[in-house]
Amino acid sequence: MTRILGVGLALVLMTSGAAAQGQVVTPALVEAHEAFAEGDYLRMTRKLRETLEQNPEDEHVRRNALDLLERAYALNGGRVPADWKLPAGVQSMRLSVARKADGEEFRIRLSGELARAGIVEELRLVQFPSRVILDKRAGVGIWEERQPAGEEPEYELVLDDQRDPIEEGLYTLHIATTDGHAVDGHVIVSNVVATATPVIRSPVPGETLRSDEVRYQWDDFVSPQRKAYEWRGLWVGVARCAPPAYAWDEVWGQYFEHPNAASPDELRAKPLPAGRYFMYLSFKETRAFGDVKVRRESNNAVPFHVVDP
Numbered sequence: 001m002t003r004i005l006g007v008g009l010a011l012v013l014m015t016s017g018a019a020a021q022g023q024v025v026t027p028a029l030v031e032a033h034e035a036f037a038e039g040d041y042l043r044m045t046r047k048l049r050e051t052l053e054q055n056p057e058d059e060h061v062r063r064n065a066l067d068l069l070e071r072a073y074a075l076n077g078g079r080v081p082a083d084w085k086l087p088a089g090v091q092s093m094r095l096s097v098a099r100k101a102d103g104e105e106f107r108i109r110l111s112g113e114l115a116r117a118g119i120v121e122e123l124r125l126v127q128f129p130s131r132v133i134l135d136k137r138a139g140v141g142i143w144e145e146r147q148p149a150g151e152e153p154e155y156e157l158v159l160d161d162q163r164d165p166i167e168e169g170l171y172t173l174h175i176a177t178t179d180g181h182a183v184d185g186h187v188i189v190s191n192v193v194a195t196a197t198p199v200i201r202s203p204v205p206g207e208t209l210r211s212d213e214v215r216y217q218w219d220d221f222v223s224p225q226r227k228a229y230e231w232r233g234l235w236v237g238v239a240r241c242a243p244p245a246y247a248w249d250e251v252w253g254q255y256f257e258h259p260n261a262a263s264p265d266e267l268r269a270k271p272l273p274a275g276r277y278f279m280y281l282s283f284k285e286t287r288a289f290g291d292v293k294v295r296r297e298s299n300n301a302v303p304f305h306v307v308d309p
Contacts, residue, residue, distance in 0.1 A: 082290025
């Protein structure tokens with residue numbers, strides 16, 4: 001260790017109690033704290049990446065690095081910069097960890113918008129140093145593209161029904177497109193797992209209703225993990241779920257940037273023919289690490305039946 005003096009070291013010691021606990025203070029972590037103190041968030045995220053690469057097994061160093069990242073988010077409106085960009089043709093990317101309705105399983109997803117369909121050749125997410133989480137080419141996760149009317153093509157790579165969410169720490173991304181562009185990036189994940197589930201008031205699970213009786217009502221929801229700087233959103237949708245396959249067949253979905261507990265009038269006006277349905281609710285809390293939006297999701301779903309009047 002060649003650099004152990006200066007404001008960076010003082011900040012590390014003050015925020016972590018490292019000296020009293022006999023912990024190792026690494027040069028990269030010292031420099032990350034110095035960059036934070038100077039308001040240089042790009043240099044800070046570079047040094048945090050180096051810190052996590054060089055100390056993958058040191059929990060004290062990892063915790064100090066992640067705590068510093070949280071402080072940077074708080075002072076910079078929920079955004080920190082990264083030293084890499086998405087390749088041309090990949091318009092956006094979200095890394096989401098969703099707590100499912102039962103509270104016992106999670107969904108891990110990379111998603112976003114594309115300039116044109118079919119442009120992604122490979123998309124891979126790896127927990128540093130080598131644990132593959134998602135890999136399009138290797139079939140780790142389900143890849144899907146869709147084209148909403150009048151909008152850009154959308155993509156998602158999803159690993160569903162996971163007993164454990166992803167852990168905090170450093171993740172690497174590899175993105176390759178069919179026109180020859182390839183990017184190796186990274187994202188530092190922290191505080192991304194919700195520990196609570198939103199409440200749906202109506203329909204009641206298993207309820208049978210006429211189409212004109214259907215109402216959609218829920219409690220507003222903020223997870224225990226949500227920070228004041230994170231942006232909130234809500235997606236509400238209804239899908240058919242008919243035998244024998246019980247496949248998800250979305251009837252409609254709507255996104256709200258400013259969620260609340262009200263049942264919007266436009267949702268009451270959506271008629272449903274007789275059949276078996278699920279109402280689905282997903283509250284989202286988001287921050288941004290460079291070009292990647294890191295999203296904590298809390299979901300719920302209820303089955304109901306619609307009969308003819």
